[in-house]
Amino acid sequence: MITxxxxxxxxxxxxxxMLMIxxxxxTIAQIKEHLLNTYPTLSLQGVMVAVNEEFALDEDMVKGNDTVAFIPPVSGG
Known part of the structure; x- marks a missing residue:
């Protein structure tokens, strides 16, 4: 499973x-596509992705037992 x-x-x-797939x-791009198809109101614009606590690109591969985090931009004051 991928977390x-x-x-x-x-x-x-x-x-x-959290979801398990x-x-x-x-690839990260395939996971994003799955999420966008499943949740039509979801926007991943500007969202960073990390695999096993290291930032990843859309073409990076994800395999079983990996943890993928979707981190939106944050702002503060």
Whole structure:
């Protein structure tokens, strides 16, 4: 299984802080596409992705037992 973690607005849109998806090697882009198809109101514009606590690009591969975090931009004052 691949663990997906969501933060801030992404978590609010999905309605959960974590999802598990079938163990299958795929790219970050494929995971994003799956999420956007499943949650039509979801926006991943500007969202950073980390795999196993290291920032990742859309073409990076994810495999079973990996943890993928979706981190939206944050602002503060």
């Amino acid at each position: 997906l973690l969501f933060f801030a607005g992404v978590r609010e849109t999905i309605g959960s802080e 079938e163990e299958k090697q795929q």
